[in-house]
Amino acid sequence: xxxxxLIRLATNGDATAWEPLVLAHQQAVFRLAYLLLGDPDxxxxxxxxxxxxxxxxxxxxDSTRPLRPWLLSIAANLSRNRYRSAGRYxxxxxxxxxxxxxxxxxxxxxxxxxxxxxxxxxxxxxxISDQQIVYLRFFLELSVTETAExxxxxxxxxxxxxxxxxxxxxxxxxxxxxxxxxGREA
Amino acid sequence: xxxxxxxEQLRSIANGMKYPPTPDIxxxxxxxxxxxxxxxxxSKALAWSLTIxxxxxxxxxxxxxxxxxxxxxxxxxxxxIFPPQPTPTLAAPTQEAPATTTPRTAxxxxxxxxxxxxxxxxxxxxxxxxxxxxxxxxxxPTYPADLGEPDYVFVQNLDGAVTILVWMNPENPxxxxxxxxxxxxxxxxxxxxxxxxxxxxxxxxxxxIWAEGPYPLRLYGxxxxxVTRLINGHVLIWADGEITxxxxxxxxxEEAVKIAESLAPIP
Numbered sequence: 001x002x003x004x005x006l007i008r009l010a011t012n013g014d015a016t017a018w019e020p021l022v023l024a025h026q027q028a029v030f031r032l033a034y035l036l037l038g039d040p041d042x043x044x045x046x047x048x049x050x051x052x053x054x055x056x057x058x059x060x061x062d063s064t065r066p067l068r069p070w071l072l073s074i075a076a077n078l079s080r081n082r083y084r085s086a087g088r089y090x091x092x093x094x095x096x097x098x099x100x101x102x103x104x105x106x107x108x109x110x111x112x113x114x115x116x117x118x119x120x121x122x123x124x125x126x127x128i129s130d131q132q133i134v135y136l137r138f139f140l141e142l143s144v145t146e147t148a149e150x151x152x153x154x155x156x157x158x159x160x161x162x163x164x165x166x167x168x169x170x171x172x173x174x175x176x177x178x179x180x181x182x183g184r185e186a
Numbered sequence: 187x188x189x190x191x192x193x194e195q196l197r198s199i200a201n202g203m204k205y206p207p208t209p210d211i212x213x214x215x216x217x218x219x220x221x222x223x224x225x226x227x228x229s230k231a232l233a234w235s236l237t238i239x240x241x242x243x244x245x246x247x248x249x250x251x252x253x254x255x256x257x258x259x260x261x262x263x264x265x266x267i268f269p270p271q272p273t274p275t276l277a278a279p280t281q282e283a284p285a286t287t288t289p290r291t292a293x294x295x296x297x298x299x300x301x302x303x304x305x306x307x308x309x310x311x312x313x314x315x316x317x318x319x320x321x322x323x324x325x326x327p328t329y330p331a332d333l334g335e336p337d338y339v340f341v342q343n344l345d346g347a348v349t350i351l352v353w354m355n356p357e358n359p360x361x362x363x364x365x366x367x368x369x370x371x372x373x374x375x376x377x378x379x380x381x382x383x384x385x386x387x388x389x390x391x392x393x394x395i396w397a398e399g400p401y402p403l404r405l406y407g408x409x410x411x412x413v414t415r416l417i418n419g420h421v422l423i424w425a426d427g428e429i430t431x432x433x434x435x436x437x438x439x440e441e442a443v444k445i446a447e448s449l450a451p452i453p
Contacts, residue, residue, distance in 0.1 A: 026211035116203040
């Protein structure tokens with residue numbers, strides 16, 4: 001069954017139609033939240049909330065449009081709220097009682113892929129809006145059109161905002177993470 | 187390096203990013219779709235809405251046939267508990283777990299990350315510092331006698347000064363023994379969705395609720411912040427005046443009530 005059909009069924013209250021859509025997009029939603037928040041537990045919270053909110057708001061969604069950008073848009077907004085909210089504190093503390101590892105060990109993963117984590121750290125120096133656009137275009141590999149859908153701006157705006165974000169990112173990399181481009185400069 | 191080359195370089199590096207395994211989001215979401223359409227409540231409106239709800243409930247509870255239909259959640263202070271759907275599990279008082287004299291940890295598996303996590307949490311203070319900020323009396327358990335003062339004290343302004351006391355397990359310092367939360371009435375609204383067991387109890391004459399996990403805990407702030415967290419331990423919730431208390435542990439109900447009833451002002 002194709003996505004528009006599943007969306008139409010889900011909009012009419014068919015929960016069984018929502019499950020394949022969650023399965024199809026949960027990885028992208030989780031990864032965007034993880035990139036923005038840097039914590040798998042918080043990313044999981046955001047991903048769960050994204051799909052619950054989307055389900056509640058399905059009636060207002062145009063089923064002819066692709067679902068993923070809309071879901072990523074919800075996830076990004078939730079992440080941004082979480083990013084600056086006191087809720088992070090409660091989430092962190094509550095996690096303590098589960099007594100589970102708080103987050104992926106950055107140093108450990110760096111040994112697995114130092115460059116990618118160095119780049120992630122470099123991006124984290126940008127403001128949250130710039131981080132978001134870089135994550136969408138380069139980490140999740142969305143097209144300009146899809147990125148525009150997520151950010152709910154024109155494609156031209158995506159290009160100009162991305163250009164400015166990359167300019168800042170390049171300066172950060174040259175100054176703080178030169179290893180990422182050392183030996184690669186023309 | 188040209189702009190295009192730089193972008194290609196970024197894309198190539200980002201492509202090697204290692205992500206944590208994607209959790210089973212669908213497994214969490216699908217059983218909760220029916221509650222997703224339930225109207226949200228917010229903490230600012232809570233005092234008024236709670237008053238109205240309680241008046242309505244207290245009237246309708248007099249009609250036995252209405253009782254079962256109405257109780258789709260329990261409310262203690264700012265905490266609202268939704269029983270499992272469709273058939274709530276209400277434990278009979280005789281089904282209490284046997285009392286234990288040695289407190290057990292809510293989650294017995296130790297982790298080296300816990301201490302570093304606790305150290306990173308903002309709002310860390312002392313008992314004296316917390317009492318200066320909170321406009322209510324911070325109480326400490328006098329039972330068990332050898333419990334002592336909490337190992338960690340946190341106060342955060344979450345639309346009100348929420349105080350959280352944390353005791354670590356002396357036998358296993360990497361685990362939490364229990365925590366006690368003081369939540370002012372204008373602070374967060376807390377929802378528990380479908381804990382395994384819900385039981386009404388009494389704490390010094392005040393109605394209390396005992397809930398056993400695991401269950402998702404959802405917190406609502408006034409600025410549209412929602413936090414959902416899976417809790418494995420049990421919790422005793424009761425309210426006294428403007429303060430809602432949460433005692434989180436995996437002790438038995440009987441032990442938790444003893445601890446709750448032993449609360450006394452800081453000496």
